[in-house]
Amino acid sequence: MNPTPPPAPEPEPAPAPDTVRRLVRSLLTDAAAPGPGPEVRPVREQGGHFTWWVGRRHVLRLAPDREATLRQRRELRLRDLVRPLVGGAVPVSVARGEWAPGLGYTLDTKVPGVSGEEHAVSALGEADLAELLTGLREVPVRQAETLGVPRTPPRSLEALRATAVRAAGRLPAEEFDPARFDQLAAPAAVQLGAQTGAPVLVHHHLLGEHLVVSPDGRVRGVLDWTGAVIGDPAEDIAGLAVAVGAPAAVRAATLAGYGARPCLRGLWLARCDTVVRLAARLHAGDTGRLPLLEAQLRRAWESILLERVTDLRDGPDPAL
Numbered sequence: 001m002n003p004t005p006p007p008a009p010e011p012e013p014a015p016a017p018d019t020v021r022r023l024v025r026s027l028l029t030d031a032a033a034p035g036p037g038p039e040v041r042p043v044r045e046q047g048g049h050f051t052w053w054v055g056r057r058h059v060l061r062l063a064p065d066r067e068a069t070l071r072q073r074r075e076l077r078l079r080d081l082v083r084p085l086v087g088g089a090v091p092v093s094v095a096r097g098e099w100a101p102g103l104g105y106t107l108d109t110k111v112p113g114v115s116g117e118e119h120a121v122s123a124l125g126e127a128d129l130a131e132l133l134t135g136l137r138e139v140p141v142r143q144a145e146t147l148g149v150p151r152t153p154p155r156s157l158e159a160l161r162a163t164a165v166r167a168a169g170r171l172p173a174e175e176f177d178p179a180r181f182d183q184l185a186a187p188a189a190v191q192l193g194a195q196t197g198a199p200v201l202v203h204h205h206l207l208g209e210h211l212v213v214s215p216d217g218r219v220r221g222v223l224d225w226t227g228a229v230i231g232d233p234a235e236d237i238a239g240l241a242v243a244v245g246a247p248a249a250v251r252a253a254t255l256a257g258y259g260a261r262p263c264l265r266g267l268w269l270a271r272c273d274t275v276v277r278l279a280a281r282l283h284a285g286d287t288g289r290l291p292l293l294e295a296q297l298r299r300a301w302e303s304i305l306l307e308r309v310t311d312l313r314d315g316p317d318p319a320l
Helices: 017-028 066-086 123-138 141-146 157-168 178-183 186-193 234-244 246-255 260-283 290-300
Strands: 040-042 050-054 058-062 093-100 103-109 200-202 211-213 219-222 229-231
Touching (some): 017 050, 017 103, 066 093, 066 103, 141 200, 157 186, 186 260, 234 260
Antiparallel strands (some): 058 103, 200 229
């Protein structure tokens, strides 16, 4: 009989503001200097960390437990690996260490701009996203694996479609018409599920809140690399469809050299995911993020020319 595994350790309580101020003061100022040091303010979107704005130029992220600390340390090494390939889109850590025994922190430079949920991406921004997707494909997979980046098998679009169809049936009629899934017949879902291309480094959380957009619509930064995996590039195309809309995501992926099949696969991953997430939140009675989920669903379900002109009965797409 296998012994009962020990319970997972409880996460560290959120640090008191004075704890954060003392840490920041030790990092950015002379501890003996008069004055309170840089202003610190908690960030609303924490992404699995205790996150604080530090003045106007920095962001402090404190890992809440040892598992998050390991992911954070891997992220810092991964960002150094991908930065030369994706341009200036990756934040830089100016200090790192432990804020409590065994719990890590990183003080990053703040990327100028606003969340992709607050500002639309321009045509030049789409070119930035294409450069990002191209760079991710060029990251040496073996090097990423040595950093501890896990491999993840492609999801079954056929199974995800079936789950999404059931979820759509639970949505109010004014939220979503389940007949929209007729655009993706079950045989087409099977075809789009087949993967023949080599796995690549995938950011895996290319949502609007992780894109930093400048006033002219350029993508100036991509945040939160803790969930990166080696796997299906269609997952990042899906993330972009949710973040910036299906047409912009497909244009960026096409500029990056992806063909019709990975683009359509990413599009339908995004569409199924947004339906499932919205239905789950409504079923749970949690309305706090409904406006965001509804906006994401609308963006993912925007019509694109590619799905009207592509015949999935053709031979395999070499860019898949």
